[in-house]
Amino acid sequence: MPAKEREFRLSxxxxxxxxxxxxxxxxxxxxxxxxxxxxxxxxxxRLGEGACSWMAGGMLAPWCERASTDAAVLTLGEPSIDxxxxxxxxxxxxxxxxxxxxxxxxxxxxxxxxxxxxxxxDEAGVAxxxxxxxxxxxxxxFFAGEAHLDxxxxxxxxxxxxxxxxxxxxxxxDVPPGxxxxxxxxxxxxxxxxxxxxxxxxxxAVRSRDLSLSRPVRLLHPRIPLYIVPxxxxxxxxxxxxxxxxxxxxxxVRSTVELLNAAYTLHPAFGEAEILEIGADLRPAFPxxxxxxxxxxxxxxxxxxxxxxxxxxxxMARQAADLVEMDNADLRQRRSA
Ligand SMILES: Cc1cc2nc3c(=O)[nH]c(=O)nc-3n(C[C@H](O)[C@H](O)[C@H](O)COP(=O)(O)OP(=O)(O)OC[C@H]3O[C@@H](n4cnc5c(N)ncnc54)[C@H](O)[C@@H]3O)c2cc1C
Numbered sequence: 001m002p003a004k005e006r007e008f009r010l011s012x013x014x015x016x017x018x019x020x021x022x023x024x025x026x027x028x029x030x031x032x033x034x035x036x037x038x039x040x041x042x043x044x045x046r047l048g049e050g051a052c053s054w055m056a057g058g059m060l061a062p063w064c065e066r067a068s069t070d071a072a073v074l075t076l077g078e079p080s081i082d083x084x085x086x087x088x089x090x091x092x093x094x095x096x097x098x099x100x101x102x103x104x105x106x107x108x109x110x111x112x113x114x115x116x117x118x119x120x121x122d123e124a125g126v127a128x129x130x131x132x133x134x135x136x137x138x139x140x141x142f143f144a145g146e147a148h149l150d151x152x153x154x155x156x157x158x159x160x161x162x163x164x165x166x167x168x169x170x171x172x173x174d175v176p177p178g179x180x181x182x183x184x185x186x187x188x189x190x191x192x193x194x195x196x197x198x199x200x201x202x203x204x205a206v207r208s209r210d211l212s213l214s215r216p217v218r219l220l221h222p223r224i225p226l227y228i229v230p231x232x233x234x235x236x237x238x239x240x241x242x243x244x245x246x247x248x249x250x251x252x253v254r255s256t257v258e259l260l261n262a263a264y265t266l267h268p269a270f271g272e273a274e275i276l277e278i279g280a281d282l283r284p285a286f287p288x289x290x291x292x293x294x295x296x297x298x299x300x301x302x303x304x305x306x307x308x309x310x311x312x313x314x315x316m317a318r319q320a321a322d323l324v325e326m327d328n329a330d331l332r333q334r335r336s337a
Contacts (some may be wrong), residue, residue, distance in 0.1 A: 017182045021053040024314045025158040030317035044172035055281040060147040060269040063117035076315035083314035098141040100220040107220035118143045181299035187284040198282030202251035203239040208273035251280045268335035293319045
């Protein structure tokens with residue numbers, strides 16, 4: 001057994017959360033806030049390395065997502081916006097703007113029919129929200145209640161909150177689940193969750209000094225819908241493909257070209273942008289594309305966050321903590337009987 005593993009096993013006597021992606025960190029924080037002693041173990045040496053959560057756009061967009069997902073995503077996701085705003089000061093509540101090129105204007109009407117929590121804006125309204133789009137789109141849909149964050153700032157912020165509460169994260173430790181665990185290993189948990197599958201997502205990060213956006217913008221397109229999330233300092237995340245494939249490795253040329261083409265359609269200034277990163281990962285998904293907290297032989301399994309990791313992790317953390325509290329109450333009752 002490697003030294004680090006031995007050290008860890010000797011020291012633990014609390015609830016162990018396995019995996020420091022968004023699911024694991026939010027579960028650890030929720031459990032700690034409810035008074036449980038918690039430790040997190042992460043097999044990688046650094047936060048975010050190898051985690052699907054590091055690749056995410058960080059959109060907190062329950063109303064937009066309702067256009068293509070189950071109502072549960074809206075019910076569970078809406079309260080998460082407040083959760084993130086309470087726990088991460090970098091949460092930006094400026095809504096989402098949805099537009100379509102003139103030839104795909106019917107897509108906008110279809111999107112409006114499948115969603116609520118939005119208002120129509122005309123050309124001037126689009127330009128009021130995003131002045132760089134002046135004259136580019138005749139109509140748009142504005143989802144004022146939505147928010148966004150930068151996952152690469154949000155995860156370290158949650159890790160800091162955990163550290164302040166005395167919750168350690170043991171990096172570089174890869175142990176099989178022990179007794180009281182909350183397993184948040186993402187796609188790596190397929191050994192105990194055989195119905196989990198990977199849905200490939202590819203993204204591109206660029207820097208443009210010629211363009212400024214205040215909020216995520218979605219471009220509707222029948223074949224390659226795209227979103228762009230501003231990260232500040234001229235950086236934009238362009239995402240994301242949704243491919244039923246478990247092939248690992250970097251983004252394909254085809255996906256990259258399509259994402260960049262769509263960004264160019266959104267605004268030609270993207271043509272001059274500097275490419276900073278091209279990335280890909282597999283989203284962990286159950287057959288119904290909804291997340292779940294399940295009981296396993298050694299504890300709880302929190303998984304299947306699919307394309308809604310940041311949006312739904314707080315709700316999953318609450319469900320997991322409710323179950324841990326229930327089990328603890330049962331145990332106390334049995335002991336006192
Ligand atoms: C391109 C792209 C864009 C996305 N955009 C968004 C978005 O805008 N909004 C949104 O809400 N969601 C988005 N998502 C989805 C989101 O990223 C995922 O739902 C989420 O990251 C899943 O989180 P997780 O914690 O379950 O898994 P992960 O983030 O993969 O975390 C699992 C962690 O467990 C660790 N681990 C694995 N095995 C072990 C072991 N044996 N011991 C210890 N540690 C272990 C891993 O190293 C990893 O750190 C996007 C995804 C992609 C790919």
